[in-house]
Amino acid sequence: MSNLCIISFPGSDFAPITLECHQNLSEYLTIQNSPVLFGCRTGICGTCLVEVIGEISPPKLDEQEMLDTLAPYYPHARLACQVDLTANVEIRKIEQ
Template sequence: MADFCKISFPGSNFVPITLECHENLSEHLTIQNSPVLFGCRTGICGTCLVEIIGNIPPPQLDEQEMLETLAPKNPNTRLACQLDLTANIAIQTLEQ
């Protein structure tokens, strides 16, 4: 039996989606179902930088280095393409 995680997008008109835990968000989020934009989908461009509300595992070293460059003062930021979904989360795009 698979576990599922709900991803919601507060402050937007996008409806929540449900994915199996540990699914890769970049393979499922599109312009039609989320406000999150993706570029490279490998964690090196920073296009999918978002703020996460919820409990998720800490970033891997490569992602952490990118986060320190892109959003050094916001500990809740993550690259959506690098998230390991382990629980229900809310994703907000960052104000540029």
């Protein structure tokens, strides 16, 4: 199993990014390389709300409470700053 994860952004003009697994997305995704924006980077502002398609661990309780409020109709919604990358994923920005 590879220790690299590919993050792709379908439906956007951004090229895929390769990171080591378990890297914090908020430290590597920028306005120059992804459609994902970050505010607080701690999971309380909701700025980095995205839809994630791929194998990732489920959200922790605090993140789930935010997701229930911000994106109740998106089953794959996550806060990008809280995602633990363990495999290749696709990320789409959720417009609020």
